[in-house]
Each structure stands twice: as structure tokens, then as C-alpha cells.
Amino acid sequence: MTAPIGVILGVVALLILLPVVAAVLYRLVFVRRNSTSLLSKRAGEDAWRYGAVRYTDTEVEFYRLLSIRFRPDVRLDRRTLELGKRRQPTGTELDIAEEGEIIVPFSGQDRSGGVVDGELCLGPAELTAMLSWVEACSIEQVRPRRHRR
Secondary structure, eight states, X not given: OOOOHHHHHHHHHHHHHHHHHHHHHIIIIIIHHTSEEEEEEETTOOSOEEEEEEEOSSEEEEEETTOSOSSOSEEEEGGGOEEOOOBOOOTXXXXXXXXXXXXXXXXXXXXXXXXXXXXXXXXXXXXXXXXHHHHTOOHHHHSOOOOOO
């Protein structure tokens, strides 16, 4: 007895699509539940991407909204995160930014020590939350402990 080729292809397609759908649902449901929504653009890119940002004790994690990865797309060390001068959206940025949102350049180092630059487009409340998180960094996080001899 052989199964019809259509059933086999259907099972294979289901096995391929199931993890993709699970990853997208994870991003849409679980990540967005415990995060702050924003638009981000990395240096050298033209397109703004919808996403979310989550804060841990030592890192800020960026998630693109429609991605099939379970892990964050970018993680930046809290000690290295720098936010630049705020500005209002201009030109085509007005098409994607909601009223009152601000664009802020950022720079920081990822886990491998590489520098990540870009811009964030977020509302005043979200910017205040990010600034508070950056400024609330403890002395132990800012300066690594020196081992006593």
C-alpha cells in the first residue's frame, strides 16, 4: 500500500510550515506582550521595520515583528548603548511615523563586540522609558568588578 503523492506532499508542507507559523505567532503574541513597539532602521538601510524592544538587566533586545527567529534580531549591551540627539520625522518618514513620534539615533555593541548603529522611531513615553532604563544602570553594570588579589 502506498500513500497518494498528494498526502505525502501535504504532510511535508505541514512539517515545513508549522515551525514558521509558530515563530511568527511567537513574535506577534509573546514578544509584543512584554515589550515596547517601535520602528527601527539600521545604518545603511533605507526601510523602517516594525518591531519591539525588550529590556533585560544587562541588554536591550530588538525584535523585528515579522521574523521567523525565536531569538532577538539584535542584542545590545546596556553599558555601550548611546542615544543621540532627537529629531522630528522629515520627508518620507512622515508617512510611517505617527503624530508625536520622535526619531533617535542609537549606537551600541552586540555580544560579539560589533558596533550596531541605527535609528529608532518611538513616542515620547517609550523614549522616556528607554532613557530611564539606560540611566538606571547600576555601578556594577557600568564598571566591571575588579578581582582582588
